Amino acid sequence: MLQDPLTLYKLIVLYMLNRVTFPMTTAQVSDFVLEREYTNFLTLQQVINELTDAELISSETIRNRTHLSITDEGRNTLNFFQNRIGEAIKQEINTYFRENEFSLRNEVSVLGDYYKSTSGEFEAHLVAKDKGINLVDITLSVPAEEMAAAICDNWQKKNQEIYKYLVEQLF
Numbered sequence: 001m002l003q004d005p006l007t008l009y010k011l012i013v014l015y016m017l018n019r020v021t022f023p024m025t026t027a028q029v030s031d032f033v034l035e036r037e038y039t040n041f042l043t044l045q046q047v048i049n050e051l052t053d054a055e056l057i058s059s060e061t062i063r064n065r066t067h068l069s070i071t072d073e074g075r076n077t078l079n080f081f082q083n084r085i086g087e088a089i090k091q092e093i094n095t096y097f098r099e100n101e102f103s104l105r106n107e108v109s110v111l112g113d114y115y116k117s118t119s120g121e122f123e124a125h126l127v128a129k130d131k132g133i134n135l136v137d138i139t140l141s142v143p144a145e146e147m148a149a150a151i152c153d154n155w156q157k158k159n160q161e162i163y164k165y166l167v168e169q170l171f
Contacts, residue, residue, distance in 0.1 A: 001016050009047045011085050014070060014078040017057060019097050021131060023067035032096055062113050109161045112152030122148035126155045128163055136163055139140050
């Protein structure tokens, strides 16, 4: 085992992000790591910050959710050091993804964010992705921030119905 536990935690995060073809949220990574009691929340946040600072992972915040992706440098680092992750830990990660990949992907493939436009209106930007390809990309302009926030929240809940409706109506 590694002498520095932080190094192991970093490798676990890199291994997880390398196993998927989509960004994972900080919450998704945290759920896995904390549920298995590998480390505590503060240490995990330190690990994620250090990986980001070292440009081994990238992060993007979308409506209060931080999405993490492994960088090419992170992949190179993982390839060099992944033999330092115990097989039992790798197996737990692989099993976790086998059982949860669809729901994890769905959670980060539907994005809704809003902002105030130069006209003073609020624009709700809604996206549904599959394997990095935008299936739907809609921007709605509304007069109030509360409406834009509600649209984004409802997009998270009803995106499949809306996509199906659009396809049925347009084809």
